[in-house]
Amino acid sequence: MQLDFFPSRTLTIYLAKLFVVRIFAMLIMLVLVLMMLDLLSNSGDILAVEGNGQGELLTYTGLRIPQLISRFLPYSVLLATLISLVTLNQNSEVIAMKAAGLSAHQVLAPLLLTAGIISLVSFGFNERVVTRSTATLKAWEAVDYGAVPRDSGVRANIYLTDGTSVLTAAQLTGSGDAIAMNDVTWYLRNPDGTIVEQVDAARATYAAPGWRLEDTQRFRVQNAVTDRPGDLVVGTGLTPSQIDLAKIDPETQPFWTLSQSIDAYEKAGRRTAELRAKWWHKISGPLSAFLMPLLGAVAAFGLARSGQLFVRAVIGMAMGFAFFVVDNAALAMGSFGGYPPFLAAWAPVLLFVLIGETVLIRTEE
Structure with missing residues (x-):
């Protein structure tokens, strides 16, 4: 017994x-x-x-x-x-x-x-x-707490660098060439890090190469002028594969998906501890x-x-x-x-x- x-x-x-x-x-x-x-x-x-x-x-x-x-x-x-x-x-x-x-x-x-x-x-x-x-x-x-995102695969607070310039996005959905970013800001910077211009956009999509910013508003630091240039293509050095690896949040990825992301990080030579x-x-x-x-x-x-x-x-x-x-x-x-x-x-x-x-x-x- x-x-x-x-x-x-x-x-x-x-x-x-x-x-x-x-x-x-x-x-x-x-x-x-x-x-x-x-x-x-x-x-x-x-x-x-x-x-x-x-x-x-x-x-x-x-x-x-x-x-x-x-x-x-x-x-x-x-x-x-x-x-x-x-x-x-x-x-x-x-x-x-x-x-x-x-x-x-x-x-x-x-x-x-x-x-x-x-x-x-x-x-x-x-x-x-x-x-x-x-x-x-x-x-x-x-x-x-603006518009409720409908895609469950969204990622938040993306930060990317193209040389000295910076691209940020509040939301990112999709993967590969179908990536779309919302509430985007592009900071064009000199080699010394000073900001030349700031472009705010409602949305960005892949333009192969670069990223097409839609509904833009640009602020030029040198003469403090704000204008609306229409659609712009920026970040030609940023590829969808780089953006896919830009930010991995373990709390938002299932077990098997996270395993694949870790393998991709290791192949890119990044720290995975x-x-x-x-x-x-x-x-x-x-x-x-x-x-x-x-x-x-x-x-x-x-x-x-x-x-x-x-x-x-x-x-x-x-x-x-x-x-x-x-x-x-x-x-x-x-x-x-x-x-x-x-x-x-x-x-x-x-x-x-x-x-x-x-x-x-x-x-x-």
Whole structure:
């Protein structure tokens, strides 16, 4: 029986249902509270744009909620673990399971299985939904909540150089020769870096070579004159392939797309440590939900002897939040080369698996 992690089908289903209900209750509570606070902070900026109203607020909410779900799902699993195990312990259900011959790992097995399934669902949700909503939201923020971008493949805040001159764009959509940029500014500069003229344009498309600026307004620094020259072609040294590699945001690219972008960066001889760390973290991040039952298990075992239910619940919560602190710190270290990318993404998970197992075993002994 000790080698069978699910000795009772009824008990497994009971614990899994108990756990799932609490996870979603915690998640809904956190997302609703945080969404209300977020709207209080940003609704003024959204409604400040002429024509924006309730529809735009609902659009913002729809784009923001997937981000909140992705970020706070592991916290919800941690809180659900503590609530579930404390409740089971208070009702002497843990004692009953121990008396029936179940080990600590057998008691936790249904919770770990449930958390593992949630981790897999979270990975798919992040790659299919969160990346798209994040890309669209960032592009919308880049134009100060003006027209809502319809292309989910948009990129925001593009900065490109052609010699000493600079081309910036608030939004970029498409790829290859079909690239289009919105809210574009071209800075023509001397070799010493001084600006000769500034051209603002509503849109830019590839002119093969160069980029055709449409609906332009030009300001010449030398005589401080502003005019409207019509369409202009600038940046003849900038190619679509260069622009495709100009800015890669791991938060807006799915796992497989990001892998291809990293390969392209490496072929171009660019540094990829930060991208590699975040690529690995796309896998290790959702697995943090699987780790939470192990870290929160201290709240379930040993209470009959010590009687310190609240203290053990606090210890479990502290261990869970310590993991998130270490995980963010390791990812930051990996982003600027302090850790190898693989180590930055996986070391916190492996470390806290060992810590959780050690605490669980020591508690049982």
